[in-house]
Amino acid sequence: MKIFLLFFLLIPLLELYLLIELGSVIGALPTVLLTIGTAIAGIYLIRQQGMATMVQAQTDLQSGKPPQEAVVNGVLIFIGGVLLFIPGLMTDTLGFLLLIPPVRAAMVRQSLKGMQTRGAYRYRKNDETIIEGEWTEKQERSPEQINHSQDKRD
Numbered sequence: 001m002k003i004f005l006l007f008f009l010l011i012p013l014l015e016l017y018l019l020i021e022l023g024s025v026i027g028a029l030p031t032v033l034l035t036i037g038t039a040i041a042g043i044y045l046i047r048q049q050g051m052a053t054m055v056q057a058q059t060d061l062q063s064g065k066p067p068q069e070a071v072v073n074g075v076l077i078f079i080g081g082v083l084l085f086i087p088g089l090m091t092d093t094l095g096f097l098l099l100i101p102p103v104r105a106a107m108v109r110q111s112l113k114g115m116q117t118r119g120a121y122r123y124r125k126n127d128e129t130i131i132e133g134e135w136t137e138k139q140e141r142s143p144e145q146i147n148h149s150q151d152k153r154d
Helices: 002-026 028-062 068-085 089-098 101-112
Strands: 118-124 130-136
Touching: 002 028, 002 089, 028 068, 028 089, 068 089, 068 101, 089 101
Parallel strands: none
Antiparallel strands: 118 130
16 A cells, blocks of 8 residues: 555656656746647557557457457557556656557567466357367476375385
């Protein structure tokens, strides 16, 4: 709880400090216009990339693949958009980083590591025979060593 309080206190103060410093270097009006410009650019990018992600999720579902990658992609786009709406240089930088496709793809790959994939399969042959099954992907585990000393009970 203290970490959240510290986070929500320090981040806005640091953002305010950076905006004041930037305003003293380039002026107040350009700083305000930059803040508004990043919000507008964020809206455009979120709309464009969000629609592409939604189409990708629908394509994955229609082809029978789980849409995990598209869902995580959509969550990261949403977080990037929220960060762009918050006025400030640090949050805008983080928001734009989340909207860069290669950066986001690396984050998606990292977040999907270790997730188990489950699904169902249905196959219909031409002669109306239906074969159904369920499957689960599990991570490979290293072989465990068998301790024979426990097996010998005197």
